[in-house]
Amino acid sequence: MNEFLDAASLILILIGAILCLTAAIGLLRFRDVPTRLHAATKPQVLGFVLICLAIALSLRSWPVVAFLIPVVLIQLATAPLAAYMVSRQAYRNGTIDENALLVDELSESSETPPAAGG
Template identity: 75%
Template sequence: MNVSAIDWAAVADGAAAVLVLVGAALCLTASIGLLRFRDVPARLHAATKPQVLGLLLVCLALALSLRTWPVVAAIVPVVLIQLATAPLSAHMIGRAAYRNGTLDERGLYVDELREARETPPAG
């Protein structure tokens, strides 16, 4: 087959379709994990890791499918904001669950916050 005869637009569209399906599957597993997992750390893991990767794959598929610079310029802030806010919000929710006592402390291997909680603040 001649390399110049390859239709690169069709290849990009096929790759975009695969990326959308994989991204949607990751988002679906994230939502199932939120419903099925029982404790806060497992739910936070399900809410952040596959969801962020699924969104990244869908955004990449959108950029591959539309192939214009304005689309890429609109997608980049979405991805950056998602990458910045998902870990931060998960950290804050986990910290609040620890403080409220809704976190199962027996499941923690290392409890780094116990010393900070038991020691009074200096000053």
């Protein structure tokens, strides 16, 4: 059973490392902010979760699992939030090509409200 768990953890680390590598390559290769944010959040978070799962399988210790669960939950909570904040700021700065957007939900929020006096 130990050999099976060690092999499973090795495979999970390999897949997680490949996902993190593709995220890094995507950050370098993609040109605009939305695609870079997609590359920075989606495969990186999944790779991180797989590596943490592999660590838990490899060490086979409940204190390690108890430590890794909040780490993974914090990563799952903060990565999409950080990507959202970066994309919103890029939209406000004008670094996003608005013609490439299929749906522009922020167009109304950038207009000055009538009661604002401007």
